[in-house]
Amino acid sequence: MPISRRLLLTSIHDVSPRFETQVDRLIEATLKATGSAQLAMLVVPDHWDQAPIADNPAFQRRLRSWADAGIEMFVHGWRHRDDAPKGFKGRHMTAGEGEFLSLDAAEATRRMREGRVLIEDTIGRPVAGFVAPAWLYGAxxxxxxxxxxxxxAEDHLRVWRPSDGAIFAKGPVISWASRSRSRIASSLAFAAFARVGLKPQRVVRVALHPGDTGVPSLMASIDRTLRSFARSHTPAAYRDLL
Known part of the structure; x- marks a missing residue:
């Protein structure tokens, strides 16, 4: 079925006990800017092997309550970390966090399956899908x-169904980077361009990360960007693409 309205899809990446305070800030920022708590969460089962959700009943209850409130949950890798990044993408497009870029099929399947089981058991419903850390997928x-x-599944340029390759949305995702001054500057510049250049897009995707909350200029840009698109696009869920 064709999409008959313009949609704004907002996601919070790296949802983990390690970043619970930052996730709360991003939820608040989204609600303030758009007037809607409609968003998706990309959940990491054990971020950098330091924050296992399986051992944290309090965070499990929070995930369940968010899901009960209508927030979509995606599996976002298992640990989010790649200890041996390879190639240009692995070394330069992310700070060693392209976990699923170099895994073979057996290991990728194991981590993906275990993450799915953990999250679905926690929230009591199916996950919306899978998004690889840093949007990087290997074979x-x-x-x-x-x-x-x-x-x-989702990457930088599209949302698609893996079983048959059907594409639900196209266009670059808007996100911000906080690792260095140059990355902060470039992401601020892209967001400013996107607020005008991506307005004609039927579906606009905005991705927020815990690190954004530590940089005031990024949070200000996120607020401007969400407010701008909320005037032209309806805050929506990924399931609305179906």
Whole structure:
């Protein structure tokens, strides 16, 4: 079914006990800017092997309450970390966090399956899909997506269904980077361009990260960007693409 209205999809990445305070700030910022708590969460089962959700009943209850309130939950890797990044993408497009870029199919399937089981058992419903850390997928990850029949996946440029390759949305995701002054500057510049250049897009995706909350200029840019698109696009869920 074709999308008959313009949609704004907002997601919070790296949802983990490690970043609970930052996630709360991003939820608040989204609600303040858009007037809607409609968003998606990308959940990391054990961020950098330092924050296992399985051992944190209090955070499990929070995930369940967010899901009960209508927030969509995506599996976002298992640990989010790649200890041996390879190639240009692995070394330069992320700070060692392209976990699913170099995994073979068997290991990618194992981590993806275990993450899915953990999150679905926690929230009491199916996950919305899988998004690889840093949006980086290797051949093994793509095979795992199909083998596990993940309902939806996302990268920098599209949202698609792995089983048959059907594309639900196209266009660059708007996100911010806080790792260095140059990355902060470039992400601020892209967001300023996107507020005008991506207005004609039927579907606009905005991705927020815990690190954004530590940089006031990024939070101000996020606020301006969400407010701008909320005037032209309806805050929506990824399931609305279906």
């Amino acid at each position: 093994g990850a793509r095979e795992a997506l199909r083998a596990l029949d993940m309902p939806m």
